[in-house]
Amino acid sequence: MKSRKPSIPYIIWMLVFTMIPIIMIGFTAFTDKQGNFSLEPFTKAFNYSEVFLKSLWIALLSTAICLVLAYPLAYLIAGMKHSTQNTVIMLLMIPMWMNFLLRIYAWITLLQDNGPIDMALSLLGINATYIGNTGAVILGMVYEYLPFMVLPIYTVMSKIDPGLIEAAQDLGSNRFSVFRRVIAPLSVPGIISGITMVFVPSASTFLVSQYLGGTDDIMIGDVIDKIFWTDQNTGSAISLILMILIFVFLIIMNLFGDEEAIA
Amino acid sequence: MKKIISIILAATLAAASAAGLSGCGGNRGGNEGEVNVYNWGEYIANGEDDLMDVIDEFENETNIKVNYTTYETNEELYNMLKNSNVSYDVIIPSDYMISKLIEEDMLLELNYDNIPNYKYIMDRFKKLDCDPESKYTVCYSWGVTAMIYDKTKVSKKPTSWEALWDKNLRGQILMFNNNRDAMAIAMQLCGINPSNCTKEDVDKAAAKLREQKPLLKKYVMDQVFNEMENGQSAIAPYYAGDIVTMMDVNENLDYAMPVDGANLFYDAMCIPACSKNKENAEKFINFMQKPEIAAENFKYLCYATPNKEAYDNYIDDEYKNNELIFPSDEYLDKCYVFTNVSDEVYSYMQEQFVNIQAE
Secondary structure, eight states: OOOOGGGHHHHHHHIIIIIHHHHHHHHHHTBOTTSOBOSHHHHHHGGGHHHHHHHHHHHHHHHHHHHHHHHHHHHHHHTSOHHHHHHHHHHHHGGGGSOHHHHHHHHHHHHSTTSHHHHHHHHTTOOOOOSSSHHHHHHHHHHHHHHHHHHHHHHHHHTSOHHHHHHHHHTTOOHHHHIIIIIHHHHHHHHHHHHHHHHHHHHHOOHHHHHHOOTTOOOHHHHHHHHHHHOHHHHHHHHHHHHHHHHHHHHHHHHHSOGGGOO | OHHHHHHHHHHHHHHHHHHHHHOOOOSSOBTTBEEEEEEETTOSOBSOTTOOBHHHHHHHHHOOEEEEEEESSHHHHHHHHHHSOOOOSEEOOBHHHHHHHHHTTOBOOOOGGGOGGGGGBOGGGTSOTTSTTOSSOEEEEEEEEEEEEETTTOOSOOOSGGGGGOGGGTTOEEEESSHHHHHHHHHHHTTOOSTTOOHHHHHHHHHHHHHHGGGEEEEESTHHHHHHHTTOOSEEEEEHHHHHHHHHHOTTEEEEOOTTOOBEEEEEEBOBTTOSOHHHHHHHHHHHTSHHHHHHHHHHHOSBOOBHHHHHHTSOHHHHTOTTTSOOHHHHHHOBOOOOOOHHHHHHHHHHHHHHHHO
């Protein structure tokens, strides 16, 4: 049997920085300010159910758009020459080396009134506002998380054994049915981990909505942040509910694919 | 062998995290010990813009090592003091937070004999509302809230906060993304004095803010700079010092002070109960009130200094005559200070403010 001792530091790390904080949040969520058992934080948390729904909706929509954009891209990249693949993946990664906040500021400059996009479109006679609405928030999310969708799908696709594709072709499949019967089913694990990697952070973020959204685009992360200022109990309750929702989502995803795909 | 390595690893990890939790351990002290200063971000002259590096200067003069860390909100400061066992020697909280800290016995009384420069402080900023007997505080900076507006979008100089509810500016108005400042403006418009406000007052103010929400472009704090400087919005309430900064960038911007007064806020230096270097802390506080140092800090911050000597002898007339930075005494008499709001009302205020945004 392999020794488990080398994993001890990681276990301690998990205990100190993951398990104990979660237990503390759980404890705080079920107490009132005086430290007595109470369900009040949860009743208060449900005041924000609309924000919950809106956040999950925005996250879901962003994830769906990411998937639609990322899947063909990953497919194209996986079919390229090996050296080209590396270059393209590199190009995808480079923006991620820059601080996210800076990139959001860049989007503000692009989208704002009299910004480049507004100027260009008003030359064509289109006048509209491109920032401060839900559309801008979703755009920001898709921009931010697209690489997290492309990379896992690409990784899975590039590992598909060419022999399988050749076998399908030998057996008379055309390109479409090769894709439908071989590539698509084999790429499911990549899709699942992509969805997980996009959905989970986008459901809980608030930076994008704070910077690109308007007054109606407050997200649950923002509510948690603000409530924590004065009321840690309700803040914890909301965080706990969000964690449970995301957990449920992960389990549902789990039903679709093999377990190892869940990050 | 593996066992030994993993024990060492675990021990190092535990030690590192313990050190992290206990915060600034003092292994780098100067000859005369050290002082742990916990201040707002960008709130001290740091050698930029041809100004003095105040901390360097203090270290050179006294041989006391300064461990300088910063926070972003009063609440962050409070949570650090309350929930972690770090030790700070000088903190610079705002008015309402000082009341709260005094109430919870979290500040030490100052020995003003060690702070002779206290004599330079203007009388108005000596017996602060949050510290009426002057036992805990030495005022660091102050200012008022006001409005900043874009002359190309707002035709007439506003005279009241009511301009932030102007239906003609729908979609171009910004509002404080901070319960206290937003509620205070709404309360003033409802004829309520925000200091000593009750839950009913908060409800009235919340109703007023709900009325405003559909007219707003956004609730902002720091984003106000980008919005106003680039001509994206018409009008916003903000802090006087920052309004001056924004007006320097975009010449279409102008300020407007509500005629019936605004919020007078101040931040003051205090020594928290967890301090281990009280004497050094008093030296630091004293140093910060040397007129030339106070003037340097003023030039960096653009927030008014309470130091009379600095005001009289070290600050250019251009600033002194700016009614936004140094409002007249008559104007200050009309302003209110946000203190003495009970914890319960304060949390209620925050909750209501989040609810308005979440609806």
